[in-house]
Amino acid sequence: MGHIDTKSLLTRGFNGNSPELLKRADEAYCDFVSDARNILMYAQFQNIGQLGAGELDAAAKATGNLPNSPEAIKGVVMKVPEIATYFRVKRTLQESYWQRIAESYGMKASEFEQALNEADKKGPGSVTWDPNFVYPAYATVDIHIQPGGYTGKTLGALTYDYGTKIFFGGAGDADSLHHSMADKTATPKDGVVKRVMEVGCSIGQMACGLKKRFPDAEVWGTDIGAPMVRYAHWRTIQQDLDVHYAQMPAEDLDFPDNHFDVVTAHLLFHEIPVPVIKRVLNEAKRVLRPGGVFGLWDFFSAKNRSGGTNFMGLMDACDNGEPYAPGFVTCDVEALMEQAGFTLRSHDPQELGRAGRVGDKPV
Amino acid sequence: MSKQTPDERAKKLSEGLDYVKELPGFERGHPHYFKDPMIDHLLEIVLQLGAEMWIIRDRQMVTEYLLATEGKVTPEMIEAFKPTPEFREKMKEERRTYTRRVYQSLYEGIGPAGEAAFVSGVLKAR
Numbered sequence: 001m002g003h004i005d006t007k008s009l010l011t012r013g014f015n016g017n018s019p020e021l022l023k024r025a026d027e028a029y030c031d032f033v034s035d036a037r038n039i040l041m042y043a044q045f046q047n048i049g050q051l052g053a054g055e056l057d058a059a060a061k062a063t064g065n066l067p068n069s070p071e072a073i074k075g076v077v078m079k080v081p082e083i084a085t086y087f088r089v090k091r092t093l094q095e096s097y098w099q100r101i102a103e104s105y106g107m108k109a110s111e112f113e114q115a116l117n118e119a120d121k122k123g124p125g126s127v128t129w130d131p132n133f134v135y136p137a138y139a140t141v142d143i144h145i146q147p148g149g150y151t152g153k154t155l156g157a158l159t160y161d162y163g164t165k166i167f168f169g170g171a172g173d174a175d176s177l178h179h180s181m182a183d184k185t186a187t188p189k190d191g192v193v194k195r196v197m198e199v200g201c202s203i204g205q206m207a208c209g210l211k212k213r214f215p216d217a218e219v220w221g222t223d224i225g226a227p228m229v230r231y232a233h234w235r236t237i238q239q240d241l242d243v244h245y246a247q248m249p250a251e252d253l254d255f256p257d258n259h260f261d262v263v264t265a266h267l268l269f270h271e272i273p274v275p276v277i278k279r280v281l282n283e284a285k286r287v288l289r290p291g292g293v294f295g296l297w298d299f300f301s302a303k304n305r306s307g308g309t310n311f312m313g314l315m316d317a318c319d320n321g322e323p324y325a326p327g328f329v330t331c332d333v334e335a336l337m338e339q340a341g342f343t344l345r346s347h348d349p350q351e352l353g354r355a356g357r358v359g360d361k362p363v
Numbered sequence: 364m365s366k367q368t369p370d371e372r373a374k375k376l377s378e379g380l381d382y383v384k385e386l387p388g389f390e391r392g393h394p395h396y397f398k399d400p401m402i403d404h405l406l407e408i409v410l411q412l413g414a415e416m417w418i419i420r421d422r423q424m425v426t427e428y429l430l431a432t433e434g435k436v437t438p439e440m441i442e443a444f445k446p447t448p449e450f451r452e453k454m455k456e457e458r459r460t461y462t463r464r465v466y467q468s469l470y471e472g473i474g475p476a477g478e479a480a481f482v483s484g485v486l487k488a489r
Contacts (some may be wrong), residue, residue: 044470133372
């Protein structure tokens with residue numbers, strides 16, 4: 001097989017920074033799924049959450065015990081037809097789009113794999129990964145029930161790219177959500193930003209946003225998944241941005257002490273177990289220089305959410321490949337950041353969208 | 364790279380984490396939500412049929428657009444078609460109307476629907 005040219009590979013071009021699916025019918029299918037999610041899921045989130053929480057409260061009053069195991073919760077709430085319908089619709093739509101996207105790109109699987117192989121050796125930027133890396137079990141979950149998760153399939157990150165476009169219901173097209181987070185990421189109080197890293201960078205959307213915000217800085221994106229960093233590099237090359245990617249677990253980084261000015265994690269912590277969160281915080285503190293800043297973008301703590309939202313979160317954990325999210329929302333991550341040695345900047349726990357949770361490494 | 368062997372590193376990364384395999388959601392599973400799983404299957408079929416029907420409507424809209432603007436249409440033209448922002452919006456509106464009309468009975472009577480869009484849910488306390 002000769003050189004893979006992006007135009008011949010992506011006959012239908014790009015949608016923002018994401019490759020279009022390879023057939024019009026696949027795009028139409030995913031458009032339907034995306035809108036069905038918006039109309040049948042997001043629009044009903046509050047209603048179903050309140051309904052479920054109400055059923056659980058009623059069961060607790062009747063029996064004296066609040067159901068807390070997944071089986072017990074489902075046993076109570078799934079008797080309500082609208083709740084059962086909601087979760088059936090959610091699971092089916094989620095399974096549907098992963099399958100269709102993988103089938104669409106799968107028509108040119110060997111060409112995509114070759115494109116990744118070629119990109120491995122190209123710039124701007126760079127990528128390093130270890131073909132012999134052995135994944136710890138915690139990192140092998142089918143996150144969001146994507147078959148193979150973030151680590152198990154060579155083209156998993158390509159599928160993830162279009163899949164998350166559907167997840168965001170069009171709100172994140174052209175990486176707008178990630179770039180807005182990059183623009184709001186906190187900087188050291190002395191204003192010096194020479195080296196920046198996003199840990200758990202997945203497909204590099206935020207790392208690219210950070211490079212655009214700090215064009216003179218050395219920007220790194222690390223992720224435990226080789227498929228993620230390889231595809232992130234390919235995707236970043238298409239944008240002609242100079243970002244370095246490396247396959248590294250966020251809790252075991254191959255960087256020296258005091259190396260970075262800014263380290264950030266965007267939607268990583270709810271995808272890892274609490275013991276790993278603690279290790280990641282220690283590692284972030286180690287690689288940050290004194291005065292460096294750690295920025296955490298992630299879910300609200302359970303204590304700041306309604307009972308309905310917590311019920312929906314528990315269901316998401318069980319049936320949408322989010323086994324670690326309940327641990328994250330109940331772990332008091334602010335306290336863990338302080339235990340790791342960060343000085344927390346004040347923030348409104350109801351307004352995490354402004355700057356996330358921010359910790360300074362003491363000078 | 365790390366001086367440990369890949370197996371040694373994986374073992375170290377896994378320390379204290381045996382419990383995760385027991386967490387709900389660690390295995391993807393094949394859940395059903397109704398007492399009679401056939402209702403789950405029927406809803407799955409209804410959603411798949413809705414998607415397949417939309418694919419045909421989408422193709423019909425693109426075909427009519429190309430005929431009106433280009434005077435001809437081929438399969439290659441349909442595959443290469445990039446809608447104008449106005450036409451993309453028109454298709455989106457048509458699709459949303461279609462989806463609401465077909466599935467409106469699913470949640471009848473449980474309260475007014477909220478915002479039919481992702482609203483950065485993970486960053487918004489609700």
